[in-house]
Amino acid sequence: MDFQLTEEHRMVQSMVREFASKEILPVAAELDHTETFPQEIIKKAAALGLMGMVVPERYGGAGMDAIAYVVAHEELARASAGVQTIITVSNSLVADPILRYGTQAQRQRYLPGLCDGTRLGCYCLTEPSAGSDAMSLSTTARRDGDEWVLRGTKAFVSSGVEADTCIVYARTGQEGARGISAFIVEKSFPGIAVGKIEKKLGIKCSSTSEIVLDDCRVPADNVLGDLGAGGKIALSTLDGGRLGIAAQAIGIARAALEDSIAYASERQQFGRPIAEFQAIQWMLADMATRIEASRLLAYRAAYLRQQGQRYTKEASMAKLFASETAMWASHKAVQIHGGYGYIQDYAVERYFRDAKITEIYEGTSEIQRLVIARNVMERVQ
């Protein structure tokens, strides 16, 4: 057993940390307040290989492993959870399934652009009435000659406004998971449009919108994987996605801890820095401990993935524990900052708002517990 990051992982960590602290952190608050999509940052991230981290080099990616991915995404989210959302969605929910389930032609058509930033991906699974119960989705796809015709409305699509390469799940057959197929839909195809743009609590520089499919015509070549395999693709893709969200949550929690240590060391009350009070120290200690535990869960899930082993349970555990840690740690960070934590002059209010989404998207905490429970009960039986 070896608990060290490799030299390569440390190089990734140091590069992304420097990139994030120089290019993202200085504008993170402004991007949040103005709800601006960080076009320039995404361009720079693509130039550094961050938009295709685990895609092999022959498709224009960086060819890195899943631990490197978790390491990099903690650093990105430490600076801005909103920016990191845009990057993780395109990487893990779009490039990754195209790599794993796509035909050679699909890989060659979409992966180089996703990696070099000329394309941006979004993931269209959720519908207004199909959230946690995703497999009940009602968007339909009907075959018409060489095309499929998609009809329905997708909800809460991250990067829905800016993305041009969408993975859309639609029903091609029976009820339930086995009747669902996945499609690669370009925004330039006729019949796809951005619907309502949501106003959110946090991760405000990442857009969230409806995607409306009004008899959207998709070439038959753009079916991703086998017909009827969409349910399986959706769920296995989310295993990988959850590593990205775990890393995001760890980044937010670390930001909350680092800002709290800095503030508590400066802030004087009763004639001394509040960091000297045990009440504060215990909060800092618990934050640090939970962050470390989250990180180990995420690294281990990533390790299993890169070993080619099943990691569904571990990815859910990492996502569950890390997201609850982010919420808890940012809550404590606001408390440590007192009144100053409640105003926008300090960043902890942003961490607090951003943290909440990690308990919701890519499977709520309740769904993670369901996945974990199913897996542990299976073993006992």
Place this chain on the structure above:
Amino acid sequence: MNIVVCVKQVPDTEAPIRIKPDGSGIDEMGLNLVMNYYDEHATEAGLRLKEQFGGTVTLIAAGPERTKEALRTGLAMGADEAMLITGPGLEQSDHLGMARVLAAAIKALPHDLVICGKLSTDDNASIVGPALAELLGLPQATAIAHLEVDASATTALVHREVEGGVEILEVPLPALLTVERSLNEPRYPSLPGIMKAKRKEIKTSTSTDQKVAASSRLTKLVPPPKRQAGRVIEADADKAVAEIVAFLKNDAKVL
């Protein structure tokens, strides 16, 4: 254009430094070691010239095995090759000794330009670059903040920021330059660059040069004295002035 860039691995400037109890050096336990920041600028300068003129950028370092990590950072930025010189005497070597080791290795390499950082952030000596130029018999310009090489790659025009102005020098190539941080903005090592660097072999050679045996020797490293708290004189103005004058005369001895 064949460019050689000298690289040193140093403690991260943000890392707290602990000195070994016996004063023989810095305690490296848990210390984050990185490429000297000035050397990142030197590497960037080399890479830009390569992009302009073609050729190769070769990184060279002398030090223990771990120095390879600093070299790999430079390879990930885009340098073509890297070599590390190790040797039993290197740990005790002084700056001149280090320059001799590097000079011996660089002599064997084609070099139109040798670029070093202005100084290394660990001991701030600024000796190795100039000493290396002397040993290689190359013209030199130090602490340059601007660099242009003419189209035929025969002359470098450099700016040095000096007291009250800018000194503009013309240096015939081959030459040795040491660079200031304001010269450029080093690129980030990209992820594909990191992957390529991982696959590149770092050539290692052992220096047996006995001249490495230094002409000066580190006897002891001590931490700087702890800063004392300021003194507040609480008295009315006349008395306070007298006390301050007495302090400046008797304690600070500046009057």
